[in-house]
Structure formats: structure tokens, C-alpha cells
Amino acid sequence: MKRTPIHETRFGWIFQDAELSADYAKHHAAGAHKAGEQFAILLNRENRTPGRVLDIGSGSGDTLLALTGRFPEAECVGVDLCQTLLDIARRKAFEQGLNSRVRFEEADATALPFDDASFDVVFSQDTLHMVDDPVRMLSECARVLKAASR
Numbered sequence: 001m002k003r004t005p006i007h008e009t010r011f012g013w014i015f016q017d018a019e020l021s022a023d024y025a026k027h028h029a030a031g032a033h034k035a036g037e038q039f040a041i042l043l044n045r046e047n048r049t050p051g052r053v054l055d056i057g058s059g060s061g062d063t064l065l066a067l068t069g070r071f072p073e074a075e076c077v078g079v080d081l082c083q084t085l086l087d088i089a090r091r092k093a094f095e096q097g098l099n100s101r102v103r104f105e106e107a108d109a110t111a112l113p114f115d116d117a118s119f120d121v122v123f124s125q126d127t128l129h130m131v132d133d134p135v136r137m138l139s140e141c142a143r144v145l146k147a148a149s150r
């Protein structure tokens, strides 16, 4: 499967730079964590207890880790193209004791390395505007998402 190197994406100049990426992670951690808490509230409100969850453009991992913490049964995957952010997210998962249920993988939002209908919940925060082909990213979201059961 074709994978776009991060530096070839539209905003890749930010996320190919380790220092800028680490700085981004530091400044967005609290907001990203809060977004995960809010996603969890929305899922609870709909009485959804997700099995497999995918976060596309997972960045520093804070959003997905907050969500993982709220759903003890969930198995969560975050994908991103930025190695610095993937490393930060993996470290946080380990520090929070969530590394058995959440993993962070290098993958392109527009060419996801997952089977059709393999996730119960797919979300993405602040990433669609960054990919070169947002329509393809949305079509990948739809492809890997299971059909709603109701």
C-alpha cells in the first residue's frame, strides 16, 4: 500500500520537524485530552460501548488515550505519519498503563492498512484539513467503519 512520506503532505514541514512536533504536542496536550473526554461523553450519551476505535492523525495520543481510559473494554488504534508524535503517544500510553489496549502506528490517513468494516468507532480531530486528498481520507474512514447496528 502506498504511504505518503510526512514531508510530502501539505503541512508536512511542521510534522517532519522533531522540535516543532514536540512543541506542538506540549501545547496541544490539554486540549486534545479534553476532546477525548468529550468524545467519550458523546458515545455514552448514545449508549455506545465501542469495541475497536480508530483515531486518524492521532498526534500526541492524548485524545485517544482519554477515550481509551473511559472504555475499559475498548481496543484502540491511533495512526499518524509523524514519528516524533508517534513516539510521544506510545510513551504516554505506557506511562498511563494503557499500552495493552492502545497502539500507535505509522499509517497514511488516505491509505489505511486495515480491513473493511474493522472498527466500531472512527474519529479524527484537526487532521482532515492537513491531508492532500480529504475526500479519499473520508472514503477510507467509511471503508474501515462497521455499518451501524441500529
Ligand SMILES: C[S@@+](CC[C@H](N)C(=O)[O-])C[C@H]1O[C@@H](n2cnc3c(N)ncnc32)[C@H](O)[C@@H]1O
Pocket: 004, 009, 015, 028, 032, 056, 057, 058, 059, 060, 063, 079, 080, 081, 082, 085, 107, 108, 109, 110, 124, 125, 126, 127, 130, 131, 132
Ligand atoms: C493538527 S495535528 C492534530 C493531532 C491530534 N489529532 C490533536 O487533535 O491534537 C494533525 C495530525 O495529523 C497528522 N497527519 C497529517 N497528515 C497525515 C496523513 N496523511 N496521515 C496520517 N496522519 C497525518 C500530523 O502528523 C498531525 O499529528
